[in-house]
Amino acid sequence: MxxxxxxxxxxxxxxxxxxxxxxxxxxxxxxxxxxxxxxxxxxxxxxxxxxxxxxxxxxxxNISKFCKVHSDMVLEYFCSDHDALCCRSCMANDHRSCDKIIPIEVAAKDVKSSIMYEEVITDVCTLGTAVSELGDKKKKSVSTLGDSKVNYQQEVQYLQKSL
Known part of the structure; x- marks a missing residue:
């Protein structure tokens, strides 16, 4: 760990x-x-x-298993029309006219083998690489800036002495 x-x-x-x-x-x-x-x-x-x-x-x-509107209710359904998770109360109140409401377990079935999941994994890896590269560039920039500071300080000291 x-x-x-x-x-x-x-x-x-x-x-x-x-x-x-x-x-x-x-x-x-x-x-x-x-x-x-x-x-x-x-x-x-x-x-x-x-x-x-x-x-x-x-x-x-971490995704909460509880509804944001009805904090005592567990999220049990997925509304494909609104691309949203909902509890029983939300389903009855807000999604009554929706055609595509299915249990979360059914909606999540085989999600890891879907093309969309693979695309998300690829995008996350690409973003991780980009973040790493930006971190390296930042370290180099800070190092270069530190070197430049030392050089300019030496030049100022040299000019002060020559004056």
Whole structure:
């Protein structure tokens, strides 16, 4: 794992700092081995997806599973007409006339093998390379600027002495 250590969320809420060994993507929380055992044996969490904690560092963004309008409602549907995720309340209120509302699981099926996904991956790699190149150019510019500063200071000192 990188420099960030994820603490068990359950232990943290009990004022303990124990390192997490697994991460539940549904709870959006880390678990130590003891709390993980309880989590896996709770009926409500049997369908949750638990991943290795080392993978969490590779996750670059986090999408909330809860509706922004109805914070107590879970996002369950995807509206193709509006290209938006929605909960049951939003679906009934705002997307009643929409034709293409499907469960998120159906919309996400085979997404990793789609052409659009491959294009996004390629674009992200290209952007990563561009950011890296810009960082290198910045370092060179700062270095060159520092060298120029030293040269100009020497020239000023030389001129002062000659005057």
């Amino acid at each position: 990188a420099s960030n250590i994820l603490i068990c969320g359950t232990c943290y809420r009990r004022s303990k700092t124990i390192e997490a060994v697994k991460y539940c993507t549904d709870c959006e929380d880390g678990f130590c081995s003891e709390c993980l055992d309880f989590h896996e044996n709770m009926k409500v969490a049997t369908s949750h997806h638990v991943i290795d904690i080392k993978v969490v560092d590779e996750i670059t963004f």
